[in-house]
Amino acid sequence: xxxxxxxxxxxxxxxxERAPSERHAFLDQECAEPALRLEVESLIAAHEQAQxxxxxxxxxxxxxxxxxxxxxxxxxLSRIGAGGMGDVYRANDNxxxxxxxxxxLPPALVDDxxxxxxxxxxxxxxxxxxxxxxVTLHSFEEAGGVHFLTMELIEGHSLNRLIPNGGLPIDQIxxxxxxxxxxxxxxxxxxxxxxxLKPANVMVxxxxxxxxxxxxxxxxxxTEYSEDTILTSAxxxxxxxxxxxxxxxxxxQISGRAVDHRSDIFSLGTxxxxxxxxxxxxxxxxxxxxxxxxxxxxxRPLGELRAGMPDxxxxxxxxxxxxxxxxxxxxxxxxxxxxxxxxxAKAEGSSAARAEEGFWVAVLPFExxxxxxxxxxxxxxxxxxxxxxxxxxxxxxxxxxxSTLRFAHAAxxxxxxxxxxGARYVMEGSLRQAxxxxxxxxxxxxxxxxxxxxxxxxDRAFHAEEIFALQDELVPRIVATVADTRGVLPRxxxxxxxxxxxxxxxxxxxxxxxxxxxxxxxxxxxxxxRAGLERALKRAPNNADCWAMLSHIYRExxxxxxxxxxxxxxxxxxxARRAVEIAPSNHLAYFALAAAQFFQREVQSFxxxxxxxxxxxxxxxxxxxxxxxxxxxxxxxxRGCALVERAIRxxxxxxxxxxxxxxxxxxxxxxxRGALDVAxxxxxxxxxxxxxxxxxxxxxxxxxxxxxxxxRELLAIRPDFAMAAREELGKWWDPELSERLIDxxxxxxxxxxxx
Amino acid sequence: xxxxSSTRINKLLADWGQGNEAAREALIPVVYNELRRQARRYLRxxxxxxxxxxxxxxxxxYMRLVRQEAPAWQNRAHFFGVAAQLMRHILVDHAxxxxxxxxxxxxxxxxxxxxxxxAQKAGIDLVALDDALSRLxxxxxxxxxxIELRFFGGLSIxxxxxxxGVSPATVKREWVTARAWLRRELKRYEQT
Numbered sequence: 001x002x003x004x005x006x007x008x009x010x011x012x013x014x015x016x017e018r019a020p021s022e023r024h025a026f027l028d029q030e031c032a033e034p035a036l037r038l039e040v041e042s043l044i045a046a047h048e049q050a051q052x053x054x055x056x057x058x059x060x061x062x063x064x065x066x067x068x069x070x071x072x073x074x075x076x077l078s079r080i081g082a083g084g085m086g087d088v089y090r091a092n093d094n095x096x097x098x099x100x101x102x103x104x105l106p107p108a109l110v111d112d113x114x115x116x117x118x119x120x121x122x123x124x125x126x127x128x129x130x131x132x133x134x135v136t137l138h139s140f141e142e143a144g145g146v147h148f149l150t151m152e153l154i155e156g157h158s159l160n161r162l163i164p165n166g167g168l169p170i171d172q173i174x175x176x177x178x179x180x181x182x183x184x185x186x187x188x189x190x191x192x193x194x195x196x197l198k199p200a201n202v203m204v205x206x207x208x209x210x211x212x213x214x215x216x217x218x219x220x221x222x223t224e225y226s227e228d229t230i231l232t233s234a235x236x237x238x239x240x241x242x243x244x245x246x247x248x249x250x251x252x253q254i255s256g257r258a259v260d261h262r263s264d265i266f267s268l269g270t271x272x273x274x275x276x277x278x279x280x281x282x283x284x285x286x287x288x289x290x291x292x293x294x295x296x297x298x299x300r301p302l303g304e305l306r307a308g309m310p311d312x313x314x315x316x317x318x319x320x321x322x323x324x325x326x327x328x329x330x331x332x333x334x335x336x337x338x339x340x341x342x343x344x345a346k347a348e349g350s351s352a353a354r355a356e357e358g359f360w361v362a363v364l365p366f367e368x369x370x371x372x373x374x375x376x377x378x379x380x381x382x383x384x385x386x387x388x389x390x391x392x393x394x395x396x397x398x399x400x401x402x403s404t405l406r407f408a409h410a411a412x413x414x415x416x417x418x419x420x421x422g423a424r425y426v427m428e429g430s431l432r433q434a435x436x437x438x439x440x441x442x443x444x445x446x447x448x449x450x451x452x453x454x455x456x457x458x459d460r461a462f463h464a465e466e467i468f469a470l471q472d473e474l475v476p477r478i479v480a481t482v483a484d485t486r487g488v489l490p491r492x493x494x495x496x497x498x499x500x501x502x503x504x505x506x507x508x509x510x511x512x513x514x515x516x517x518x519x520x521x522x523x524x525x526x527x528x529x530r531a532g533l534e535r536a537l538k539r540a541p542n543n544a545d546c547w548a549m550l551s552h553i554y555r556e557x558x559x560x561x562x563x564x565x566x567x568x569x570x571x572x573x574x575x576a577r578r579a580v581e582i583a584p585s586n587h588l589a590y591f592a593l594a595a596a597q598f599f600q601r602e603v604q605s606f607x608x609x610x611x612x613x614x615x616x617x618x619x620x621x622x623x624x625x626x627x628x629x630x631x632x633x634x635x636x637x638x639r640g641c642a643l644v645e646r647a648i649r650x651x652x653x654x655x656x657x658x659x660x661x662x663x664x665x666x667x668x669x670x671x672x673r674g675a676l677d678v679a680x681x682x683x684x685x686x687x688x689x690x691x692x693x694x695x696x697x698x699x700x701x702x703x704x705x706x707x708x709x710x711x712r713e714l715l716a717i718r719p720d721f722a723m724a725a726r727e728e729l730g731k732w733w734d735p736e737l738s739e740r741l742i743d744x745x746x747x748x749x750x751x752x753x754x755x
Numbered sequence: 756x757x758x759x760s761s762t763r764i765n766k767l768l769a770d771w772g773q774g775n776e777a778a779r780e781a782l783i784p785v786v787y788n789e790l791r792r793q794a795r796r797y798l799r800x801x802x803x804x805x806x807x808x809x810x811x812x813x814x815x816x817y818m819r820l821v822r823q824e825a826p827a828w829q830n831r832a833h834f835f836g837v838a839a840q841l842m843r844h845i846l847v848d849h850a851x852x853x854x855x856x857x858x859x860x861x862x863x864x865x866x867x868x869x870x871x872x873x874a875q876k877a878g879i880d881l882v883a884l885d886d887a888l889s890r891l892x893x894x895x896x897x898x899x900x901x902i903e904l905r906f907f908g909g910l911s912i913x914x915x916x917x918x919x920g921v922s923p924a925t926v927k928r929e930w931v932t933a934r935a936w937l938r939r940e941l942k943r944y945e946q947t
Contacts, residue, residue: 005894009932016931046939047931055879055906055934 011040016047072143074102074150090153100138103149116147123149125192126215131584133183135203135211154213156206159271160199167278167306170313176202177272177316177339179210184268184332186585187215188261189616195259197267198248199274246290247280251323254291262325265335269320269328276313277305281321295323312342315402330388337391338400359493359512362399362423363387365408366442367430374464375438379431381471382440386427389479392617394586395490395511395545396483399423418447425453425489427482438462438470442478444488454481454488480621480650485549485588487622487651490515502528507536507543514549517556518622521687526562529553544583551575551592558599559731572596587616591623598630599731606634614643621650629661633732637665656682656690663693667744668737672700688717696744707748715750725752839908843885846907850881880941887940891933898933901926 011030015023023044031037069076074091080101091102105119120140127137136152159176162168168176180202187194194201194215203211246254250266253259273281281299284290299321302314316338322328329335363386368379383401390398399421407417418426429442443455456478460470482488494516497509505513514529533550537543554575557568565571573596579589590613597606610627617623625647632640644661648654659682666675679693691714698707714721721728725745729738742752892899897919904910904918912930916923 002894009895009929012932012935013928016935017928043932043935043939046942047935049942050934050938054938055902 008036008039008043011036012043015040015044071102071146071148072141074100074143076102091150093150099153101151101153103151105147105149122192125190129186129190129192129215131183131186132582133179133210133212134187134215135213152211154203154205154211156203156209156211158200159202159204159275162204163199163275163278165278168275170276170308170310173272173275174313174339174342175208176204176210176275177268178336180212180268180271181332181335181339182583182585183210183212183215184261184264185336188264188332189585193259193261194264194267195253196248197264197271199271202271246294247282249294250325251295252325254294260325261332262328262330265320265328265332266322266325268332268335269317272313272317272320273299273302276302276309276317279305310342312338312400312403316342316400319402330384333391334388334401337387337398338402340397341400341403359425359508360397360399360421360423361390361425361427361489362404362418362421363390363401363427364404364414364417364429366428367409368432370431370433372433372464374467375431375433375462378467378471381467382429382431382475385471385475386478389475389619390483392479392587392619393483394583394588395485395508414445415447415450418445424448425492433462436461440474444482446492453492456481476619477650477652479619480647481653484620484622484651485515486518486655491519494519502532502535505532505536507540507546510536511543511546511549514553517553521556521560523562526553526556526560530563542582544579544586544589547575547579547582548586548588548592551579551596555592555596555599569596569599573600585616587613587620587623589613590616591620591627594627595630598634603634607631607636619650621647621654624650625654625658629658632661632665633734635734637661637668641665656684657687660689660693663697664733664737667693667696667700668740672697676701685713686717688714688721691717692741692745695748695750696741699744699746699748702747704749711745711748711750722750723753839903839910843888843903843907847881847885850885880944883941883944884937887937887944890940891936895933898929898936901929902933902937905930 011027014030015026018026027037027040031040071091073095074093077090077092077099080088080090087104089102089104091100092098093100123137123140126134127139130136135154138150138152140147140149142148167173180197184194184197192215194212196214197212201213203213205211248267248270250259250263253263270281277300282290282293282297284293302309302317303311316329316335319327319329319338320335329338363383366379366383368375370376387398387401390396403421407421414426414428418424424447425444426447427442427444429440432439432441438460440458440460441455442458444453445451446453458474480487484490490512493512494514497505497513498516500509500513502510502513510532513532517525517529530550530553533546533553536546537550540546551572554568555572556562557564558572572592576589576592576596579586580593583589590609594606594609594613597609600606610631614620614624614627624643628640628643628647630640631643634640641661644658648658659678663675663678663682666672666678675693676697679690679697682690682693684690691710695707695710695714698704698710718724725742726738729741733741745752888899888902891902901915901919904915905912908915910918912923912926916926919926
């Protein structure tokens with residue numbers, strides 16, 4: 001009977017593949033036996049009677065959207081995929097005329113108002129992320145009872161389909177790793193944890209760009225499991241059925257403990273391991289075995305599974321995969337720093353070659369020889385946090401802590417250690433206790449010349465219970481002083497390159513060279529910085545730091561009148577926009593964008609982007625001070641002055657101009673004595689604004705001799721000031737304050753040409 | 756779910772994952788009861804608009820079982836297969852009970868709501884289909900599984916192809932012929 005059916009089926013299939021008009025001839029040819037023909041004909045009749053929907057619609061409604069139907073203003077084009085998170089469709093946005101991806105939310109989520117509200121909140125935060133390595137969420141909508149998200153449509157493949165048995169090429173692993181880490185860093189900054197990071201959630205576009213999907217969206221789905229309903233927490237976790245993707249779960253996730261952003265770092269580690277080895281680090285024949293492996297096993301060393309794995313990359317992956325979250329990289333930025341270290345080591349072959357490329361910075365573990373456990377912890381915490389802090393400055397190349405740890409107790413010549421690490425600059429520190437006083441000494445050495453670039457001693461009362469507060473106080477100061485664009489390192493690096501032939505500089509060197517402008521604000525330096533950056537961007541058009549600095553340099557054409565070309569503010573804005581597009585978590589990019597918008601009088605955008613720049617890297621004193629006075633001048637004096645104060649605290653060796661915000665704040669309030677006190681502290685002779693401040697304050701106070709002297713010095717620097725004053729002041733201050741300043745100048749004896 | 760049945764299911768899933776076929780058989784009634792319990796909970800009036808909700812609930816519970824990546828399974832096909840089988844049991848039992856209730860046999864009304872099964876709205880007699888499908892399976896086991904996966908399991912042609920380890924073209928061809936055969940069987944059943 002079964003054989004008979006196979007025979008019938010074969011003829012039937014052949015007949016049904018043909019047009020009805022051709023079937024008769026086909027059956028004539030195929031069916032020698034009349035019974036066979038009758039059988040097939042009765043089945044063809046049944047086929048004709050059956051509506052196309054017969055059995056085609058599943059017994060259980062899957063709430064699928066029909067292809068070609070409309071959902072709000074979207075036309076559903078095709079189904080892309082399905083998942084626990086809901087089905088995904090490709091759709092056309094008829095309003096905006098673009099293709100989008102639509103993700104339909106599962107009913108259990110939609111039906112619970114509290115969860116839906118939380119989910120919406122999460123989605124809003126996600127929509128605000130806007131990072132090139134994170135799939136952009138466009139909107140959260142509802143139409144005809146269907147709740148859905150619209151997202152950027154990605155044309156490409158998910159990473160789980162791209163990993164061959166033997167693993168991916170090393171440079172591709174590094175590219176993917178950096179991109180995913182960048183995405184994590186941006187999301188973690190906003191407090192968003194992915195929670196379900198796995199190759200299936202990473203898309204590689206046809207152009208090779210990496211996009212992480214479903215950030216944080218797993219959270220509300222997860223909540224559901226912890227509630228009473230069908231699949232409660234621990235048991236199903238072990239079984240490997242519920243929590244999405246157990247092979248990529250962190251130990252804390254798989255055991256149902258609280259999860260923070262470091263869980264994502266573990267998942268990243270499992271992905272990187274799989275990319276490198278072509279197999280997952282933790283395996284098991286059953287879900288329980290898998291869970292046990294995640295909780296207890298040490299993965300096989302990558303070096304055994306694959307020849308030629310760079311040590312640095314192995315170490316990065318191993319560190320991500322630590323069972324104890326405390327022992328992993330603590331932030332995605334630390335991962336990035338580790339990856340960059342290993343990338344260069346790989347590309348250049350050795351740390352000696354790394355030195356040649358230049359300008360690497362190493363922070364050695366700080367030294368403490370005492371027995372106090374709290375101080376030992378502080379000692380470790382300080383150097384670790386400094387590394388993290390320095391890593392936030394995209395233009396610094398910081399050697400990963402995993403490489404410097406072996407020098408923890410190395411007594412030796414710093415220059416030799418620097419050579420071994422391939423670091424030009426080495427920071428070292430020590431902690432000593434004397435009675436109730438803790439002395440922390442930090443210094444920075446240029447291993448090329450052996451010279452001390454910077455050293456600072458901090459004496460603090462020691463209280464065991466306040467070591468974290470102490471750490472939080474010291475780290476930003478140390479980092480800000482050495483790392484911001486005006487800090488010790490960029491200044492030294494910029495100066496080291498000033499003598500070099502500009503044509504020979506690499507893009508990175510051109511960037512560092514441009515920092516020298518901050519220390520020599522004049523037309524010649526300005527021209528050199530601009531030419532160097534423009535040349536660098538021809539070679540490296542996606543260098544966000546270079547675009548950001550070029551934006552600053554263009555803006556300075558307007559602010560200082562150096563080497564002016566048409567539309568400096570417009571060009572500054574465009575360059576900053578480019579930087580932000582390339583690197584949306586780069587604080588310099590937002591700094592540049594905000595600073596340009598200040599001059600475009602885009603007050604609200606300016607303030608938003610300024611705050612964003614500051615929050616992206618609160619340890620950048622220069623950014624904080626510069627945007628602080630711009631915020632003050634834009635009318636929010638309180639916030640602006642508070643920021644400037646913070647910048648001053650960050651770096652006691654700050655430039656005098658940081659204080660101008662206080663001068664103008666006092667002046668506008670009519671507190672001319674207070675304003676004068678500030679102006680006297682600025683101590684920047686040769687800068688026209690110093691003399692403007694002194695002249696106007698003395699003028700208002702009626703101190704005529706001092707006022708005239710200040711005016712003479714102002715005119716010595718800016719002979720055109722009587723003509724240019726209105727325009728010059730109008731760039732920075734509102735008309736009312738500008739007129740008050742002009743009034744002060746008049747009282748100081750300088751008549752300003754009327755409008 | 757109660758802690759007991761949760762533990763039990765986990766144990767069975769793990770055993771089944773290791774290739775113990777008896778565990779699969781034991782799994783079906785346990786998960787089935789769990790799905791029913793869930794449906795009852797919803798139908799007790801915890802929600803005003805319960806008809807669609809129960810469908811959605813069971814659907815989602817099922818989707819959750821089926822759609823998860825379960826790499827620990829020796830064979831993905833086993834998993835999809837058992838889930839589809841499970842849904843078949845639930846739906847057909849439901850239909851049988853309704854039939855019994857209609858005949859006034861005093862059978863307790865089953866938890867699942869008619870809305871759950873659009874098949875009935877579409878005029879498909881699930882009890883008859885179940886019988887016919889059993890006969891088809893005897894005739895051609897792959898076709899039987901294919902219908903089970905597609906209709907009760909809700910898998911697409913592509914997904915079914917993956918589970919059965921054949922090409923989508925083969926699934927389409929088998930699908931068309933099996934469908935014709937079932938249609939004829941059901942027609943005959945109606946006429947008797």
